[in-house]
Each structure stands twice: as structure tokens, then as C-alpha cells.
Amino acid sequence: MDRDDHARQRPDTPFYDHASGGWGSVRGMAEVLADQKPTPGAIRTLMRQNKPGGHMCTSCAWTKPAEPHLFEFCENGAKATIWDLTSDRATPEFFAAHTVTELRGLSDHDLEKAGRLTHPLRYDHATDRYLETSWDEAFAAIGAELRALDPKSTVFYTSGRASLETSYLFQLFARLYGHNNLPDSSNMCHETTSVGLKKVTGSSVGTCILPDFDQCDLLLFFGQNTGTNSPRFLHKLQEAKERGCRIVTFNPVRERGLVEFTNPQRPGQMTVREPTPISDLYLQVRPGGDIAALAGIIKRVLELEDREGGVLDRGFLAEHTTGFDDLAARVTALGWGELERESGLLRRDMQTVADLYAKSERVIGIYGMGLTQHVRGWLSIAMLVNLLLLRGNIGRDGTGISPVRGHSNVQGQRTVGITEKPELAPLDKLKEMFGFEPPRDKGMTTVEAAQGVLDGTVRGFVSLGGNFARAIPDNDRVEEAWPRLALNVQIATKLNRSHLRPGRSSWLLPCLVRSEEHREATGPQAVSMEDSLSMIHGSLGKRRPASEHLLSEPAIVAGIAKATLPPNPQVRWDDWVADYAVIRDLIEATWPDKFRDFNDRLFTPGGFHKGNAARERRWRTESGRAEFTTPEALTSLGHSPEGEEMTLVTLRSNDQFNTTVYGYSDRLRGLEGRRDILLINPEEMGRRGWAEGQAVTVECALDDGTPRAVHGLRLVPYDLPDACVVAYYPEANPLVPLDQHDELSHTPAYKGIPVRLRVAVG
Incomplete structure (x- = not known):
């Protein structure tokens, strides 16, 4: 295998000609420091970040080691903390100087750059301003x-x-109030994991823990951009490479973090030593082509078993799985030409990966939103599980399935009851503990909530953080309907676009950030969260709050709940807010198997594991076994492009976290200065007679009677598969129809929308 052939980006398109990490990361952090001018002590706060007894980063959900590095933060984690600790303030005087209509003219970056919110605010229709309130x-x-x-x-x-x-308090409030409408940001990213993995393994989360990455022989990456979205993971990848582990990446975009890495914590590598190569093989699969790529790998593995024997783990298959024969028959019947066409890969590359897999004793499959955000994202995940099951690569040390979540506690929120699915919530236990009858009907997903805003069935919206109106599909259409809400409550730290379409009654409630001290009646309080590897961590903020008028999120939730609900002697909001340890006792009482001795284990170095049945080869599926899935389709796209159509993939820049835009440098892709761009293969540009920098209009090619277009994007030639274009999220969200989502989970299909391009007029 010639690694260079697969690691080299084509020189006639923009790219970053350095390793990820290194001095570039240092410069990226320095630029945000200069831009935000954080309050004194920011560096000291970063030195405590992600360490036992310190505060947990609000950026990615990658796990925290028991023995942390000197600097246990990455570039984006540092940006998130510095962004929180800015010296800028959005005071009542700021809002007195700007109408909401004026603020809508600002960019996402400039809205948040106004600084930390300092006072509770109510919207006044007469003046079109937010006014200070109590x-x-x-x-x-x-x-x-x-x-x-x-x-x-x-x-x-x-x-x-x-x-x-x-x-926990928020979900209890919702159910005491009378509904299960509890979507969260997981609905927009990894809900496909929760549903897809649950279907085939019986566990809604991944099976790996951190020591598994010290023992694996082969890592298979699908649609996950480690260099930007979870850079601390690169330390484990570097260590794995140095002990001989092989890494294969499948991604339409060549992401620098999975090509090579310079460790900022190794002075020798920062000065004279070469970067560490990461991917042995980097395969630019076409959008939606992962199902076909995995089918090709499985087909080759089955051929090797027929020819040589001893490749499959027959004992594991017989004892722990069901459905193998149907999968084998389907995949064996597939032709290589069809698999090449649907995957965009060559037969020899799929066979090379299969040969590596067949020779590897311990294999981990890793994936991100490149798999989950498709119409058949669940099937892509099921196919990756199929491959792992063939050789018993789930439920042994050094093996497993490992989705990498993007947000710091999105997995944990689901664990403690934030779910619209009543069957996943401990309703009987809540009934027993708090003396009420919880609602039993299914609640709304993110997509259904957005549709409800459009059609008027949603009348009130309470948002615990986030930027819902900007993050969702079809956001232009939904944003226009937002003012029809009777009530819009936004709990936030900074100003964003969801705050600028006020309803009849609208409130902006500022809260503490995680690095700030949460001081309640019994003194400073710790909080907790769960990472991607199902480890629970305590977090203790020590910074002085940005304003004396801020409240903690538990205090705000409790304040609204007390004003809404009738008294209940078993529901003691004041006692819970006074001492968060009492809330953790409630969590332990609700899920004693996952949270045993919660308070005693809160600051366990490296966190404590909540447990995972599939990791122990206990399969909580309908069959009681791990289930092979027979693919009826070879693409995860809901609509394959035809003729001049192309597939749009949306992604985030290196200077961005979700809808928060720190700046305009997408350094790791070699892109600088602007976000109104469309990346496209140079051959596609040439075939249409277009030139770099030309303005184009991008139109959704799905015909549902609603025109969707984004105008004035500038063409940038880029190293991409044929018939693929890339634009930034959330600017391209208006092109994504609400009904284009994963079939099982309703996760929006941000990574695979058919579009047409035309030259912009004027």
C-alpha cells in the first residue's frame, strides 16, 4: 500500500500544507484570545480544563483521561472557553441602542461577539427592543x-x-407540566446512533472505553473529522500509530486531522521532528456511499472465508448473532461494478481494507455525522456493525463501535430522561418518586417541533441553550413563522439568531457558563456530564460570574417550574437548587444501575463508566442477539442525483462550534476569509465552463412544491468526489427540507441533499 497516494491532496486546489495541531493550533487560540480579550485568569482556567476537580469543556464530548496531559484542552476547546470568558458584555444599554430588527442584520459571529448577556430581558413590541426586567x-x-x-x-x-x-430537572418539569416534547441537539446529529445502534446491538450508545484504543490493531473511520471536532482524540491516534495500529478513513472530504498530526505537547515534534502520519489509507467515498463501501468490504471478507477459512468468528456468530445467512446471500450476489458505482471507490481499495480487516485481531469502528445525517443513516451504522460482528469485534477489549459525539453532554442528557420517546423514560419510577401521572404519549422530535412552528400547532417554546431557529433544516421558512409563537423563552449566555424573532411574549434569560462558580444556598456547586465513551465526570467552575444578575441553569429551570406548576410536597425545587448533590441523589434513585454511589464517584479520575450491556455481550434487542442487517439499498441518500444534479454536504469550519462562529479561518482546509463559498471538484467546474470565484445559486432539487435556494455562493475548486459540492452549516440549511431525514430517527439529512447549480444573475 502506498500511503502517499492516499494522503496527498491534489495541489491544484486549496489545502493546508501542514499537519493538524502544531503551531497552527497555537496561532488559532492566540487569535481568539486577541479577539475576545478574556477577563483575567483565562489561562489559569484553561489549565484546569478537563482535569479531575476542574471544569469540563463545553465543546466536544471526547472523553477525559485519568492521567491528563499538562494541557488537556485542544484548539477548539480553548476557543469555547475563551469565548465564554470574553470581557465584552451585552448589557441593557446595548439593547437600548439596538432594535431587534437592526440586530437581525448582524452575522452570527457579530451577534455573539456582542458579549455575555448580563440581565434578564423581556421583548417590548412597541419599541422593538429587549428591556431589562427582574x-x-x-x-x-x-x-x-x-x-x-x-x-x-x-x-x-x-x-x-x-x-x-x-x-434531570428540565425533563421532570416537562412531564409534571404535561408533555414529552423534549427534543435536544441529539435530534440534529446522533439520534441516528441512538435508534440505529439500539436496533442492532440493544445499546443506544457506543461500546468502547478509552483503554480499548491502547489495544486495537485497526481503526476504521467513517465521516468523522477528528482534527476539528475532537482534536484531543488525536493523542490516542498518535499513540496507536506509534505501536503499529493501522488506520483507514472513509470521508468525501480530505480532512487534515486524519492525514497527519503534530502534537503541541511534544517540544521535539513542534520544532524538528516530522509529523505523525495518521491514515494509512484515505478513501474519498462519495456522499451516501458508505453502505456500498461496507458491502464491498464484507463481500471480500466472505470471499476470503470461502477461500482460506478461519476468517469469520464462527463461534461468536453462532452464540451471539442472528441474520448472518441473509446478509451473506445478499452481499455475495452484489456485483463489483455496482459497488464501485455507488461507493465511488475502486474494487481494489475495498479489497485492501477487507484484507487488513481479516488479518486484524482487534478492530474498532468509529463514525460521526457523515454516517448519521442521511436518509438511511441507520443502515450505514448497521452495515458498520455487520462488519464488526463478522469477526466478533464487539464485546472484547480493544474492539467495538464508537460514535464520536460533538456536544459536551448531549449523550448524557438522553441518559437522564431528555427524550421525546416515552418508552425510553422511566415514567413509572418518576410516578412513584414524585406522586404524579406522567404523560405517556410520544413527544415531538426536532423536525416535528419545527414543523409545528410552521403550521401553528406549537404555541410555546422554552429553549435551554442552543440556537434552535438557526440550527434546524428549512431554517429560513421556520424563522419567518417564529413570531407567531405565543411564548418564546430563551435561556442563553450570548445573543444569537433564535433570540431575534420574538413571539407575542418573549424572554431572554442569561445563565452562568460551566467555568464560572455556581454558588447556591449551601455554597459552591459541582455539575456533571457524560462523554462519548459513557464516562460520567464532575465539573467544578471557579471563575467569577460575568454579572451578578446571572443565575445557574438549575435555578432558572426551577424558577419557571415553581411559577408554572401547582405545589407538590414531593417536588422540592428550592432544596434541589440549594444543593446539587440532592439532584444527583435523585438521578441515582431513578437509575441505580447506572449511577450507583453517584456523589461519591463524582470526581473519579477519568470519570466512572455507566455500564453498557452490549460491551458485555448482553444484547437487549428484540431477538436477544446482535442482529445482522440485510441492506435493501446501497446508498444512504434518499434521492440519488440525476443528470446535472449534485449532492450537497454541509459542514462546519475549523473556526466554528455548531452555530457559534469564532472567526473566518477554516485553516485546516486551506480556506480563509469568508463563509459564502461552495466547494466543487475542478472537473465539475470545467465541464460547466465556470471559473473560480464565480457566484452561483444553489437550489434544492427535491420537488415538493416549495422552492429552496441560497444565492451568491462563490465557487472554490476543491478536492472532492465527482457530483459532490460542499457548503457551510448553518448558511446552507435553507436547502434542507424538513422531511429529508433519517427514516428511523428523523435526524436531518444535512450530509446528502440533491441540488442544482446555476450561475447567479446580477
Whole structure:
């Protein structure tokens, strides 16, 4: 295998001509420091980040080691903390100087750059401004509005930053109020994991823990951009490479973090030593082509078994799985030409990966939103599980399936009851503990909540963090409907676009960030969260709050709940907010198997594992076994491009976290200065007679009677598969119809939308 052939980006397109990490990461952090001018002590705060007894990063959900590095933060984690600790303030005077209509003209970056919110605010229709209010007034008015609404016409949304303690209170409030409308940011990213993995392994989360990465022989990456989205993971990848582990990456975009890495914590490598090569093989699969690529690998593995024997783990298959014969028959019948066409890969490359797999004793499959955000994303995940099951690569040390979550506690929120699916919530236990009858009907997903805003069935919206109106598909259409809401409550740290389409009654409630001290009646409080590897970590903020008028998220949730709900002697909001340890006792009482001795283990170095049945080869599926899935389709796209159509993939820049845009440098892709761009293969540009920098209009090619277009994107030639274009999220979200989502989970298909391009006029 010639690694260079697969690691080299074509020189006639923009690219970053350095390793990920290194001095580039240092410069990226320095630029945000200079831009935000954080309050004194920011560096000291970063030195405590992701360490036992310190605060847990609000950026990615990658796990925290028991023995941390000197600097246990990455470039994006540092940016997130510095962004929180800015010296800028969005005070009542700021809002007095700007109408909401004026603020809508600012970019996402400039809205948040206004600084930390300092006071509770209410929207005044007469002046088109947010005005200072008191917490008592806000809670009383919100409570009165909620009491006047049908609970089932309201949505309680959660971003992935809220702690386990806050999330537990929020879901309890929703159910005491009378609904299960509890979508969270998982609905937009990894809900496909929760549904897809649950279907085939019986576990809704991945099976790996950190020591598995010290023992694996082969890592298979699908649609996950480690260099930007979870850079601390690169330390484990570097260590794996140095002990001889092989790494194969499947991604339409050549992401620098999975090509090579310079470790900023190794002075020798920062100065004179060469970067560490990461991927042995980097295969630019076409969007939606992962199913066909995995089918090709499985086909070759089965051929090797027929020819040589001893490749499959026959004992594991017989004892632990079902459905193998159907899968084998289907894959064996597939032709290589069809697999090459659908995957965009060569037969020899799929065979090379299969040969590596057949010779590897311990294999881990890793994936991100490149698999989950498709119409058949669940099938892509099931196919990866199929491959792992063939050789018993789930339930042994050094093996497993490992989705990498993007938001810091999005997985944990689901663990403690933030779910619209009543069957996943401990409703009987909540009934017993709190003396009420929980609602049993299914709640709304993110897509259904957005549709409800459009059609008027959603009347009230309470958002615990996040930027829902900007993050969702079809966001232009939904944003226009937002003012029809009777109630819009936004709990936030900074200003964003979801705050600028106020409803009849609108409130902006500022909260503490994770690195700030949460001081309640019994003193400073710790919070907790769960990472991608199912480890639970305590987090203790020590920074002085940005304003004396801020409240913690638990205090805000409790304040609204008390103003809304009738008294219940078993529901003690004041006691819970006074001492978060009491909330953790409630969590332990609700899930004693996952949270045994919660408070005693809160600051366990490296966290404590909540357990995973599939890791122990206990399969909580319908069959009681791990289930092979026979693919009826070879693409995860809902609509394959035809003729001049292309497939749009949306992605985030290196200077971005979700909808938060720190700046305009997408350094690791060699792109600088602007976000209104469309990446396209140079051959596609040439075939159409287009030139670099030309303005184009991108139109959704799905014909549902609603025109969708984004105008004025500038063409940039880029190293991409044929018939593929790439644009930034959330700017391209208007092109994604609400009904283009994963078949099982309703996760929006941000990574595979058919589009047409035309030269912009004027």
C-alpha cells in the first residue's frame, strides 16, 4: 500500500500544507484570545480544563483521561472557553441602542461577539427592543403564559451543554407540566446512533472505553473529522500509530486531522521532528456511499472465508448473532461494478481494507455525522456493525463501535430522561418518586417541533441553550413563522439568531457558563456530564460570574417550574437548587444501575463508566442477539442525483462550534476569509465552463412544491468526489427540507441533499 497516494491532496486546489495541531493550533487560540480579550485568569482556567476537580469543556464530548496531559484542552476547546470568558458584555444599554430588527442584520459571529448577556430581558413590541426586567417578573409572566397554554402545544428544547443535574430537572418539569416534547441537539446529529445502534446491538450508545484504543490493531473511520471536532482524540491516534495500529478513513472530504498530526505537547515534534502520519489509507467515498463501501468490504471478507477459512468468528456468530445467512446471500450476489458505482471507490481499495480487516485481531469502528445525517443513516451504522460482528469485534477489549459525539453532554442528557420517546423514560419510577401521572404519549422530535412552528400547532417554546431557529433544516421558512409563537423563552449566555424573532411574549434569560462558580444556598456547586465513551465526570467552575444578575441553569429551570406548576410536597425545587448533590441523589434513585454511589464517584479520575450491556455481550434487542442487517439499498441518500444534479454536504469550519462562529479561518482546509463559498471538484467546474470565484445559486432539487435556494455562493475548486459540492452549516440549511431525514430517527439529512447549480444573475 502506498500511503502517499492516499494522503496527498491534489495541489491544484486549496489545502493546508501542514499537519493538524502544531503551531497552527497555537496561532488559532492566540487569535481568539486577541479577539475576545478574556477577563483575567483565562489561562489559569484553561489549565484546569478537563482535569479531575476542574471544569469540563463545553465543546466536544471526547472523553477525559485519568492521567491528563499538562494541557488537556485542544484548539477548539480553548476557543469555547475563551469565548465564554470574553470581557465584552451585552448589557441593557446595548439593547437600548439596538432594535431587534437592526440586530437581525448582524452575522452570527457579530451577534455573539456582542458579549455575555448580563440581565434578564423581556421583548417590548412597541419599541422593538429587549428591556431589562427582574427575575421575579420573568418567572411570574412565563409561568402565567405556560398555564394558559395546552402543555402539548409547547416544546422544551435542550442544547448539549446543559449538565446532568439541569437536564434531570428540565425533563421532570416537562412531564409534571404535561408533555414529552423534549427534543435536544441529539435530534440534529446522533439520534441516528441512538435508534440505529439500539436496533442492532440493544445499546443506544457506543461500546468502547478509552483503554480499548491502547489495544486495537485497526481503526476504521467513517465521516468523522477528528482534527476539528475532537482534536484531543488525536493523542490516542498518535499513540496507536506509534505501536503499529493501522488506520483507514472513509470521508468525501480530505480532512487534515486524519492525514497527519503534530502534537503541541511534544517540544521535539513542534520544532524538528516530522509529523505523525495518521491514515494509512484515505478513501474519498462519495456522499451516501458508505453502505456500498461496507458491502464491498464484507463481500471480500466472505470471499476470503470461502477461500482460506478461519476468517469469520464462527463461534461468536453462532452464540451471539442472528441474520448472518441473509446478509451473506445478499452481499455475495452484489456485483463489483455496482459497488464501485455507488461507493465511488475502486474494487481494489475495498479489497485492501477487507484484507487488513481479516488479518486484524482487534478492530474498532468509529463514525460521526457523515454516517448519521442521511436518509438511511441507520443502515450505514448497521452495515458498520455487520462488519464488526463478522469477526466478533464487539464485546472484547480493544474492539467495538464508537460514535464520536460533538456536544459536551448531549449523550448524557438522553441518559437522564431528555427524550421525546416515552418508552425510553422511566415514567413509572418518576410516578412513584414524585406522586404524579406522567404523560405517556410520544413527544415531538426536532423536525416535528419545527414543523409545528410552521403550521401553528406549537404555541410555546422554552429553549435551554442552543440556537434552535438557526440550527434546524428549512431554517429560513421556520424563522419567518417564529413570531407567531405565543411564548418564546430563551435561556442563553450570548445573543444569537433564535433570540431575534420574538413571539407575542418573549424572554431572554442569561445563565452562568460551566467555568464560572455556581454558588447556591449551601455554597459552591459541582455539575456533571457524560462523554462519548459513557464516562460520567464532575465539573467544578471557579471563575467569577460575568454579572451578578446571572443565575445557574438549575435555578432558572426551577424558577419557571415553581411559577408554572401547582405545589407538590414531593417536588422540592428550592432544596434541589440549594444543593446539587440532592439532584444527583435523585438521578441515582431513578437509575441505580447506572449511577450507583453517584456523589461519591463524582470526581473519579477519568470519570466512572455507566455500564453498557452490549460491551458485555448482553444484547437487549428484540431477538436477544446482535442482529445482522440485510441492506435493501446501497446508498444512504434518499434521492440519488440525476443528470446535472449534485449532492450537497454541509459542514462546519475549523473556526466554528455548531452555530457559534469564532472567526473566518477554516485553516485546516486551506480556506480563509469568508463563509459564502461552495466547494466543487475542478472537473465539475470545467465541464460547466465556470471559473473560480464565480457566484452561483444553489437550489434544492427535491420537488415538493416549495422552492429552496441560497444565492451568491462563490465557487472554490476543491478536492472532492465527482457530483459532490460542499457548503457551510448553518448558511446552507435553507436547502434542507424538513422531511429529508433519517427514516428511523428523523435526524436531518444535512450530509446528502440533491441540488442544482446555476450561475447567479446580477
